[in-house]
Amino acid sequence: MFTGIIEAIGEVVSIEKHGGDVRLQVRSNDMTWADVALGDSIATSGVCLTAVALPGDGYVADVSLETLSLTSLGNWKPGTRVNVEKALMPQSRLGGHIVSGHVDGIGEVIKREADARSERFTLRAPKALAKYIAHKGSITVDGISLTVNAVNGCDFELNIVPHTLENTVIGDYQSGTRVNLEVDVIARYLERLLMGDKAADVSGQTSLTESFLAENGYLK
Template identity: 45%
Template sequence: MFTGIVEDLGVVESVVQGADFAKLTVSSDVVVDDHTRIGDSIAVNGVCLTVTALHGTSFTADVMHETLRRSSLGGLRRGSRVDVERAMPADGRFDGHIVSGHIDGTGVIESIRPDGIATVYTIRAPRELMRFIAEKGSIAIEGISLTVTFADERTFGVAIIPHTAANTVLPERKVGDVVNLETDPIAKYVARLLGMGGGTAAGDAGSAASGGGSHPATITESFLAQHGF
């Protein structure tokens, strides 16, 4: 698990392209130290990757076809700068929000405008992702934990402060660029639970024992009232 608080701007040393995979080597003397081990998880532009080799202050990770297809990592080249963050330790301080490093998809930057000391980015995202994005909610863009300033059916906005601009890759992105998006995992689980219904294991077992089919429960106003909400 990650927090979306970027630790360093790493630099891509090499990208070796295979038929349906890539081998990525990134240098960062912040996330690669004496404690880094093969098998560790490091988020690169918000994508959780597994360290497969270490060379000084650089690490190598394999990027599978699914990741290349659903993220912006396929566009990285030698010299590209990337947001990097190590997995959060169990005793670490939680400064951002829950970030899994499992990208939901990509968005496209529609506009960039100044707003006082901040810079506001408007991003267009697929409708299937927009249902999980809410005003004042959290979202990870290129691995950066940000607060949503507005959201409609097809676009949402975020505002970044000068510190974020100075320590992440967002200022290098321009209108039309593709960015990695990870929506709030809590919203995804709620949607999944609602979609699957609310039947209990005991209820399902009872239905099976009596020979009846299972009937997913529906969350209603009366159900919530009965359970103290």
């Protein structure tokens, strides 16, 4: 579990094919690694990875084909900059929101423009995720806990302050950049809860639809 408050920027050292999937090495000299043990979870631009080796200045993790197909990690190469966050500890401050590190889909940066000292970004989410993105709600972009400033269909806006621009890889974003998105976990559980007994139905319906809401009294 993570908070979405990035601790450091790391750099991909190597990506090697390993037993059918890949082994990834990330280095960051801006973070202390003494408290990280083998088997610990580390969020890497929003992707929860397990440390299988600790060379002292970073970590090595195995990445499955499933993760490669569902995240932007498949496009990374040596030199790619990534956001890094160690797993949440019981005494840590929850400065962002609850982040699982399980990426829901890949989004795309549509536009970037100056907004006083901040930068305003417009991103486009996959159609299946649009219903989980709410005005003033939380979303995780490449592991960063952010507040949604506006929503228009599948597009949503983010206002990024100078500190976040300087201390995460979001400062590198340009139109066309692909990013890992994780929606608010509460929204996902709420959807399942609203389905009630229908959640156990094996008919193939796995999400809420307008007709389902109307049939069950949620819409008038």
